[in-house]
Amino acid sequence: MNHPIIIAGPCSAETQEQVRSAAGQLKDFRLPQIAGGGRISFFRCGIWKPRTRPGMFEGVGEAGLPWLTAIQEELGLPVCTEVASAHHVELVLKAGLQAVWIGARTTANPFLVEEIAKALEGTSLHVFVKNPISPDLNLWIGAVQRVLRYGPQHVYAIHRGFSDYHLGQLRNAPLWRVAIEFKVQMPEIPLLCDPSHLSGDTAFISELAQRALDLNFDGLMLEVHPRPCEALCDARQQLDPDSFKDLMCSLSWRRSSPSDDSLSEEKIIIDAIRTRIDVLDDDLVDILAQRMSLVDQIGQVKKRGGIGIIQIERWNTVSSRTRNLAAAKGLDDAFIEEVYKAIHQQSIRRQEKIIRE
Numbered sequence: 270m271n272h273p274i275i276i277a278g279p280c281s282a283e284t285q286e287q288v289r290s291a292a293g294q295l296k297d298f299r300l301p302q303i304a305g306g307g308r309i310s311f312f313r314c315g316i317w318k319p320r321t322r323p324g325m326f327e328g329v330g331e332a333g334l335p336w337l338t339a340i341q342e343e344l345g346l347p348v349c350t351e352v353a354s355a356h357h358v359e360l361v362l363k364a365g366l367q368a369v370w371i372g373a374r375t376t377a378n379p380f381l382v383e384e385i386a387k388a389l390e391g392t393s394l395h396v397f398v399k400n401p402i403s404p405d406l407n408l409w410i411g412a413v414q415r416v417l418r419y420g421p422q423h424v425y426a427i428h429r430g431f432s433d434y435h436l437g438q439l440r441n442a443p444l445w446r447v448a449i450e451f452k453v454q455m456p457e458i459p460l461l462c463d464p465s466h467l468s469g470d471t472a473f474i475s476e477l478a479q480r481a482l483d484l485n486f487d488g489l490m491l492e493v494h495p496r497p498c499e500a501l502c503d504a505r506q507q508l509d510p511d512s513f514k515d516l517m518c519s520l521s522w523r524r525s526s527p528s529d530d531s532l533s534e535e536k537i538i539i540d541a542i543r544t545r546i547d548v549l550d551d552d553l554v555d556i557l558a559q560r561m562s563l564v565d566q567i568g569q570v571k572k573r574g575g576i577g578i579i580q581i582e583r584w585n586t587v588s589s590r591t592r593n594l595a596a597a598k599g600l601d602d603a604f605i606e607e608v609y610k611a612i613h614q615q616s617i618r619r620q621e622k623i624i625r626e
């Protein structure tokens with residue numbers, strides 16, 4: 270298989286000792302599943318930290334640059350750090366670092382991206398562009414295109430999920446379909462996944478990382494801290510080096526080579542489309558579950574108020590509204606009617622159960 274791109278390291282540089290300890294424990298790691306390779310491609314470490322709210326640790330700033338240069342020079346591990354302005358790019362170049370990432374909050378701002386892209390002109394830096402915080406595919410693609418216009422040779426994208434006011438278990442909503450659409454529209458740009466920022470919690474990292482590999486992502490960015498519980502930011506989502514290594518070894522790394530004889534071109538295309546269908550099915554099931562949970566809430570209210578379950582006017586409204594929506598999308602009328610009848614029946618069964626309890 271092609272070598273996956275693995276980026277690992279702490280969320281932020283805190284002390285020189287912490288940076289050195291993290292890098293020291295990562296530098297010799299090799300993925301046993303991948304012959305002759307699978308090493309850490311870049312050591313990640315932020316020094317300018319974009320914090321959503323003021324008054325939190327905002328990074329050690331420029332003072333951390335010599336620590337990162339030392340990691341490259343003494344441990345031979347290429348370093349990647351976040352840049353949010355042209356000035357940051359200049360300082361990173363002066364320090365001789367090999368890679369930068371543009372964070373989600375910066376990607377959302379075309380003025381800043383343009384300024385950073387210009388500063389990258391003529392450099393050999395590897396540039397990773399995270400998705401913007403909102404699920405705006407064009408804003409993400411636009412940021413990558415701005416960078417590409419100034420000619421860096423190595424440009425990548427990172428899926429780190431999207432902010433969502435209605436938070437579930439995860440810190441950010443994965444909306445895998447947005448990442449897949451990015452891949453469809455920008456097939457030449459390697460796409461990585463950042464399960465650390467997606468999840469916000471180490472408990473979910475393994476599942477998300479495997480999902481990304483199953484979806485043919487080209488690599489992973491993971492936060493690894495020598496002592497996560499002492500981390501000055503993002504403590505819950507940082508793995509300790511041993512857990513990181515265990516995770517890497519337990520993942521099943523994808524077969525990526527379409528030249529494998531057993532794979533016809535049709536099979537590859539079908540697999541790719543099926544993957545996209547699976548992602549939509551996830552969303553469908555999730556939306557059905559959310560819908561049923563609201564139905565349950567109404568069931569409780571009906572129970573308290575002694576109100577009957579079936580209200581035919583409401584059902585008629587739902588039915589005609591959804592049939593109109595479906596017609597506008599080219600869906601068959603009989604089909605959508607059948608789907609909504611099934612949903613309605615199930616809603617009634619759930620409310621009956623609630624009222625009987």
Ligand code: PEP
Nearest residue numbers: 315372373374399429466
């Ligand atoms: C980070 O990688 O440390 C970071 C701040 O990420 P994001 O821009 O994805 O929030």
Ligand code: MN
Nearest residue numbers: 280492502503
């Ligand atoms: Mn972080």
